Every structure is written in structure tokens, then in C-alpha cells.
Amino acid sequence: MGLRFGYTLMRVRPADDGTHYDDVAVEEFAVDSDDELRERKLALHSWATALLADLRPELSLYYAVYSTLDEDGNTGWPFGTEHIVWDETHEVVPSRWEFQRRASSSDRSASATRPGAVAAASR
Numbered sequence: 001m002g003l004r005f006g007y008t009l010m011r012v013r014p015a016d017d018g019t020h021y022d023d024v025a026v027e028e029f030a031v032d033s034d035d036e037l038r039e040r041k042l043a044l045h046s047w048a049t050a051l052l053a054d055l056r057p058e059l060s061l062y063y064a065v066y067s068t069l070d071e072d073g074n075t076g077w078p079f080g081t082e083h084i085v086w087d088e089t090h091e092v093v094p095s096r097w098e099f100q101r102r103a104s105s106s107d108r109s110a111s112a113t114r115p116g117a118v119a120a121a122s123r
Contacts, residue, residue: 004069005031007064008075009024011061012060012063047064056088057088062086063083
């Protein structure tokens with residue numbers, strides 16, 4: 001049996017006996033190349049926020065993981081993680097990933113205004 005990969009979204013919940021991670025959703029998929037492995041890592045945040053937008057949960061902290069999955073569908077070796085504070089319709093505190101994405105978008109916009117610069121095509 002080959003490696004199984006997937007995204008897992010969990011709600012983080014403090015409890016008297018420590019922090020609990022309640023599964024919200026798991027999506028399993030095949031990964032056929034190193035390029036796809038990297039693309040899936042970059043898409044984790046978008047997957048999680050789109051799912052939360054559909055579910056519309058109340059204010060809470062969520063933990064999204066891109067990882068291998070064991071035979072029971074539980075997370076294994078992580079390739080990427082995201083913490084997301086979500087309040088029913090939006091991300092309350094943009095993640096590190098979102099800040100990096102905005103910064104790189106600003107860098108591309110600034111370079112496109114220079115004479116002779118060619119704007120990079122977005123995916």
C-alpha cells in the first residue's frame with residue numbers, strides 16, 4: 001500500500017485535561033509528484049478557509065494540517081500546518097501565510113510599475 005495524503009481541519013478546544021483537537025473534516029487525495037506535494041502545501045490555507053466559509057462556525061481557533069494519513073485516516077507526518085482564527089464568515093487574524101502572500105503580491109505590484117518590468121502572471 002502506498003502513502004496516503006490529505007488535509008485535516010480540527011477545532012482547537014481548551015479543556016481541563018489539556019488541549020483537545022476535534023476533527024471537523026478530512027479530505028484524502030493522491031499525490032503523484034514532488035510538484036504536486038508542494039502545490040498541495042500551498043493550497044492548505046485556501047482549502048481550510050473555504051471549508052470554514054461553507055460551515056460558518058462561531059468564533060474559534062482551528063488547526064489545518066496537510067500530512068500523510070494512517071490506515072484509520074488520522075494525521076501522520078505533517079508537510080504543512082496552519083492556525084486559523086475564524087468567526088462565522090471570515091478569518092479574524094490573518095495567518096502568517098496570508099501576510100506572506102500579501103507581501104509577495106505587493107512586491108510584484110511594485111516591480112510591475114518600474115519601466116521595463118514584466119508583471120508575473122498569477123496562477
